[in-house]
Amino acid sequence: MDCRLTEEQELLRRTVREFADTEIRPHVREWDREQHFPAELIPALASLGLMGIQFPEEYGGAGMSAIDYCICIEELARVDPAVALSVAAHNGLCASHIFLSGTESQKQTYLVPLAKGDAIGAWGLTESTSGSDAAGMRTTAVQSGGCWVLNGSKTFTTHGRVGDVLVAMAITDRAAGARGISAFIIAKGTSGMTPGKKEDKLGMRASETSEVLFDNCRIPDDQVLGEVGRGFVDSMQVLDAGRIGIAALAVGLAQGAYEAALRYAQERRAFGKTISRFQAIQWKLADNATRIEAARLLTYRAAYLKDRKRKMTLESAMAKLYASEIAVKAADDCVQIHGGYGFVKDYPAEKYFRDVKLTTIGEGTSEIQRLVIARQLLAR
Numbered sequence: 299m300d301c302r303l304t305e306e307q308e309l310l311r312r313t314v315r316e317f318a319d320t321e322i323r324p325h326v327r328e329w330d331r332e333q334h335f336p337a338e339l340i341p342a343l344a345s346l347g348l349m350g351i352q353f354p355e356e357y358g359g360a361g362m363s364a365i366d367y368c369i370c371i372e373e374l375a376r377v378d379p380a381v382a383l384s385v386a387a388h389n390g391l392c393a394s395h396i397f398l399s400g401t402e403s404q405k406q407t408y409l410v411p412l413a414k415g416d417a418i419g420a421w422g423l424t425e426s427t428s429g430s431d432a433a434g435m436r437t438t439a440v441q442s443g444g445c446w447v448l449n450g451s452k453t454f455t456t457h458g459r460v461g462d463v464l465v466a467m468a469i470t471d472r473a474a475g476a477r478g479i480s481a482f483i484i485a486k487g488t489s490g491m492t493p494g495k496k497e498d499k500l501g502m503r504a505s506e507t508s509e510v511l512f513d514n515c516r517i518p519d520d521q522v523l524g525e526v527g528r529g530f531v532d533s534m535q536v537l538d539a540g541r542i543g544i545a546a547l548a549v550g551l552a553q554g555a556y557e558a559a560l561r562y563a564q565e566r567r568a569f570g571k572t573i574s575r576f577q578a579i580q581w582k583l584a585d586n587a588t589r590i591e592a593a594r595l596l597t598y599r600a601a602y603l604k605d606r607k608r609k610m611t612l613e614s615a616m617a618k619l620y621a622s623e624i625a626v627k628a629a630d631d632c633v634q635i636h637g638g639y640g641f642v643k644d645y646p647a648e649k650y651f652r653d654v655k656l657t658t659i660g661e662g663t664s665e666i667q668r669l670v671i672a673r674q675l676l677a678r
Contacts, residue, residue, distance in 0.1 A: 301595060303369075310366060314373035317346060318381075326378045329504035330649060333496075335460055336381065336504060337418075343385065344415025348374075351389050353397055357405055358413035364539075364601035368546035372594075375550030376557070379653040380504035382550060383660075386543040387456040387505070388412070392419025395465045395481065395536045399524030408463050408483055420461030422452030422510055423533055429454075430666050432467075433476040433530055437512060439468035444519055446470075446482065448512040451494065458508035459493040462486045466510070467529045474527060481529035483521045490515030501652035538611050539604055540661050541618035545597040548621035548657040549590060552628035555650040556586045559632040562645070566637075573635070582631045590628065593621035612674040619667035622657035629654040 303311070321342055329336055343349055351367045353359025362370075367389070375382035393412040396404060411417040428434040437450025448468050452458070464484045471478030484491055494509025524532050560583055563574035573579050600613040629650040633640035640647035658664045 307366060307369060311369050311373060314370050318374055318377040322377050322381055333503045335506040340415050348385055349388060349415035350413025353413045358410040364542060364604040365598055368597055368601050371543055371546040372550035375547045376554040379547060379551045380502040382547045383502050383505040386547055388419045390540040390543040391421035391536060392463060392465050394539060395421065395523065395532065398535060399532045404483060412463060417462035418457050418460055420455055420457035420464040422455045422464055422466035424452060424454045426453045430663055435467065435469060437468040439470050439480060439482065445516045448515040448517060450512050452510045454507055455510050456505060456507055458510045459496060460506050464510065465523060467533060470526055476530045477527050479530035480526045481523040481532060482517050483523050484517060488515060502656050537661055538614050541614040542597060542600045542604060544657060544661045545617035545621040548625040549594050549597055551650060551654055552590045552625040555628045555632035556590060558646045559635040562636050579635060582635060586628045586631055589624040593624050596620055612671060615667045615670040619664055623664060625654050625657055
């Protein structure tokens with residue numbers, strides 16, 4: 299594996315970085331304060347291919363590689379992890395599930411507008427009583443007159459209120475356990491599906507998260523996504539790849555926090571010199587720079603395997619676990635280096651600190667990643 303980026307990838311990084319610095323950075327505090335989902339940013343993201351990063355051009359996508367995807371998510375997260383989260387959820391969950399399991403008709407109807415940025419995607423797996431134990435969900439789907447009738451709810455759904463297309467999992471055969479869960483494509487405005495409570499979150503506040511409620515929501519049979527009973531199995535494949543995106547997000551967030559700490563350390567003076575001259579600060583910077591590079595390489599390794607259509611369950615879990623946990627340390631050190639200024643909103647340190655915790659929870663907690671890793675190792 300050659301870890302050097304190509305000239306095209308270096309150009310991609312510079313392009314997305316410039317976009318994030320000019321179009322996103324000036325609004326970060328406002329969007330965070332107001333919990334504003336920046337829908338006005340979608341056309342610009344789409345113009346760069348960021349709403350359909352890995353999907354083939356025939357479906358309206360940019361046809362980029364998994365490593366390209368990591369670069370894009372990293373550079374967005376370096377400036378605003380909330381925007382990166384929305385882009386990752388749109389690409390890596392909803393749209394990816396349709397690309398993985400959808401019929402050609404479903405791809406043309408739903409994937410194309412998602413990849414072009416004409417629609418925003420949402421994905422519903424988690425429920426109030428089933429988080430890590432996703433197979434313990436309660437939402438049901440029962441066949442009735444050529445339709446499926448959904449009843450139940452989803453929680454912590456990214457774009458649950460603003461999404462135009464939702465992929466949701468529901469139990470179609472309780473006796474079959476995880477093999478009795480199916481996936482459904484549901485368009486915004488479908489009768490019986492309503493948005494529920496919008497969550498007031500600690501961090502990632504510009505990425506909208508809410509409940510989705512189903513009350514006798516009738517779904518035509520042709521909107522079953524994949525085979526009946528394979529929804530949970532396909533979801534696990536989606537999450538395997540999606541974890542690469544969250545790992546990239548954590549790397550980008552850590553990079554942003556590290557750079558903010560480095561800038562401050564080179565400007566702040568104490569005892570007659572900049573605090574970057576003190577060994578205590580230097581070691582924090584050195585350790586973070588090293589950990590970030592290690593996390594980046596773990597993430598790119600998982601993406602490399604994905605590009606070659608090789609199994610990457612172990613590698614994506616390792617990348618997600620390590621990147622998210624070193625990002626927490628980078629954000630913590632960023633606050634510490636800023637001292638009192640790290641505790642106020644005039645500086646970016648406190649926002650990185652609030653945002654980062656979700657990376658150890660979303661798309662599988664650190665505990666679940668360790669469980670996945672252990673199972674893969676013991677199965678060898």
